[in-house]
Amino acid sequence: MLTKEQQLKWIKEGRGQGFLSKYKPFLTVKDNKSLNNRSSRVYGYKTGRTHHLFSDLELAVFLILDRNIFIKDIREQMPLNLKETEDLARTFSLYHPMKNGIAQTLVSTFFIVSEATNAPPVYVIRAISHTELENLNILESLELERRYWQKENIPWYLVTEKDIPLTVVDNIKWLYPANYSESKNHTPDKINFYYQQFIRNSHLSLIELSKYIDIQYSLEPGESLLEIRELIAQRYFVFDINISYRKITCGNIKLSEQDSWEVICNASNQ
Template sequence: MAKSKYAPSEAKYNRWIKEGRGQGDGANYLPWLTVRDVPSDGRSHRVFGHKCQRTHQLLSDVELAVFLSLEWKADVVDIREQFPLEREDTLIIASENGIRHPSDSGVQLYMSSDFLVDSLDPQCPRYVIQAKRSEALKDPRIFEKLEIERRFWKMKQIPWFLVTEHDVSPTLVQNISWIYPLEKDDIEDEFLVDKTAYYSEVFYRNERKFVTDICKDIDRTYNLPDGSSIYEIRQLLANRCFYFDMSQPFHQLIGKDLVAENMGNLIGARHVSNQ
């Protein structure tokens, strides 16, 4: 039987290290894992981030929710996802605490944390978040691996937090469920650029008007089927052409709440992430 493309190997790890994975910061950071490196059940996301001006690799809806929360926090200055832990350290921690270290096919795995966050908060300038579905925490083996991770960051004297869907704003989760099914890689760049420019001007001229009412007005003015404009807005939001405080219900947003992205950087990142 052919070996799975997802199977670990020392050769693969050495190649990733040479590529610079898990290194850098801001726009230059390369995550240890990408959505192409792990089996997908359709819940992974490649999302452009306005703070770091690059595409982030998110492996679950919970990670997406946490990421979008961090994106809007004014004190957050850098978000590094899928951050690798030094394997030498996790092996020692596992051995000293009688925990079986994660391995596969005889290869000791590199563990990773979902987010390493840099903040302007002097009380907590750097911290780590691991995002898990609450149902996964029923698995004792998951707890063992989390304990290795927790002890690793305690050794580094960096705060570590475990977050589940219950810790995320329900409104944010609703917004994600409404917007991100329209997240597609095959939408033409020209469409995104043109529509972003068009709606940016419309929102500027109607900054105090509800976005939903703006869209209804456009549909009526141009004799479009009901919902045409709101659908285009959803497409633009899913592709990160605009961003907003995702903890706020979409139907309560007004024109000035939607902030246009730097389209040059966005389009460039789309091309890089699709290679």
């Protein structure tokens, strides 16, 4: 439970304000003692700061957002103006979250800034387990949250675990640690080397190819797989993210469409 004074203090401290690395979430893992062990603190490559996530679902949504090249900022645990939500609750006779008679600040899971042509420039996501939708009070507080953002002319979307493809999340979790590796020697020659390997061994799985390369070139076990993972994570190569990296074949891996790598395609055909 947050006292009225604590909520006002956090707002005055700048929580829920700022952008990219300067943004401060209203709630952090440390603040919320009622959370279970599914909470996590995860570094965001897009924002350059640590994000505070309160469930596996929130983590899954965050990883998908952080991987999306069109999304420019992710602000989690975004607070809604308490006075405005109380006014809306009275106007529409909706339940407002209370604890021991004290109104609690509503918090949206993610506030997103996007440059995608087929998406609004800003929008809000509320991530919640589908089992919680059976609770009438929760349903009314969600409607309150929706009306709040509607008043701000900002699209609001509800996401449950049923909306998250597990294979996509698994792939992103595999790629995530390699997004910005310390390795800086991904030269055109190295990229072209793996590109040729993918073409010549299109029938092999990614795991099979990496074992073959490690043996043929006297590399440490797993060394080539690590390099391939880094190249895919950093978008030099792409594959259908809906297919598990454990099942894709080399023929499924394509050279990125980045203009800077077109020369590699041309060279390989000569």
